[in-house]
Amino acid sequence: MVDARDEQDPYIENRRLLFATAYRMLGTVTDAEDVLQDAWLSWSGVDRDAVRHPKAYLVRTVTNLSLNRLTSARAVRETYVGPWLPEPLLTSPDIAVETELADSVSTAMLVVLETLSPVERAVFLLREVFGYSHAEIAETLERPEPTVRQIAHRARAHVQARRPRFDSDREQRRKITAQFMEACAGGDLNAVMEMLAPDVTAWSDGGGKVTAARRPLNGTDNVARWILGFLAKPELAALTMEPVVINGELGILAALDGHTVGALTFDLADDRIQNLRFQVNPEKLGGLTPDNGLTRP
Structure with missing residues (x-):
């Protein structure tokens, strides 16, 4: 593994960007870390003197490794038990202040990105999130620039049509989060229902490993009763809830x-x-522990 003390190594200098690229491409912390490990192995074996632009080389390597992994992951997800949700990532509170950055890594956005093809996802992220030119993306993906432009236009229109646009006021969100936790902890069905929108939908990802709803739940009554029923299980009597930036x-x-x-x-x-x-x-x-050494996007 790369020596973290070598601060001049381009891999170390760009690791934050590389993790951000892989995580947004794959939607899982585990896969993103695996891709970075593979990228380091590739980087450690290359002739550094022959690489004129290390950052571009590393981004290209991570993008293509992510594409390969995402293509194979899609087949696995077809047999996934229940709804598949992205792997959550504990992020710095500072990221919530940067609205654009927060939006690009939000769970809602990652869910939308899942509806793109792997190549569309790569083009969209490189162009819209990381600001690469069409020419640079074409070189990274080894595709003609006109083709990349078409993919970028199609992917952007797809995301814009599905991108959720909700209230992002931080203070109001803090207040509602506290009220929701209090209502859930108190088992107050009416209070929970009052906090839910009439067309609310709830997804739960247990992956067949733990108890979770196998299908999305719709409507205030169904969602509220499921939440309180879940929390009322004897084995969860000591459960604690804490507001954090995810x-x-x-x-x-x-x-x-x-x-x-x-x-x-x-x-x-x-x-x-x-x-x-x-x-x-x-x-x-795994991405929800603050001391696991991951570089947050």
């Missing part, structure tokens, strides 16, 4: 006996919770 937005972290067991992210519309995404798959909670 994927650039304030969400809720759930822990049991000091161990993280789930994460909740949600959207707001007219001060009501519009969409809830529960990640409880134990294999997808």
Whole structure:
């Protein structure tokens, strides 16, 4: 593995960008870290003197490794048990201030990116998030520039049509998060229902590893009753909930006996919770520990 003390190594200098690229491409912390490890192995074996632009070389390597992994991952996700949600990432509170950056890594955006083809996803991210020119993207993906322009236009239109546009006021989100946790902890069905939008939808990703709803739940009554029924389980009597910044937005972290067991992210519309995404798959909670050494985007 690369020596982290070598601050002049282009891999170390650009690791934040490389992780951000891989994570947004793949939607999982684990796969992003695997891609970075593969990229380092590739970088460690290359003739550095022959690489004129190390940053471009590394981004190209990570992008193409992510493309290969995403293509194979799609086949696996077709047999996934229940809804598939991106792997949540504990991010710095500072990222929530940078609206554009927070939006690009939000759970809602990652869900939208899942609807793009792997190549569309790569082009969209490189162009719209990281600001690369069409020519640079064409070189990275080894495709003609006119083709890249067409893909970029198609991907941008696709994302704009599906991108959620909800209230992002930080103070209001903090207030609603606190109220929601209080209502859930108190088992107050009416209070929970009042906080949910009439057309609310809830997804829960257990991956077949732990109990979770196998299908999306719709409507205030169904969603509220499912949440409170889940929390009322005897084995969850000692569950604690804490507001934390997840994927650039304030969400809720759930822990049991000091161990993280789930994460909740949600959207707001007219001060009501519009969409809830529960990640409880134990294999997808690795990005929720602050001391795991990951470089956050």
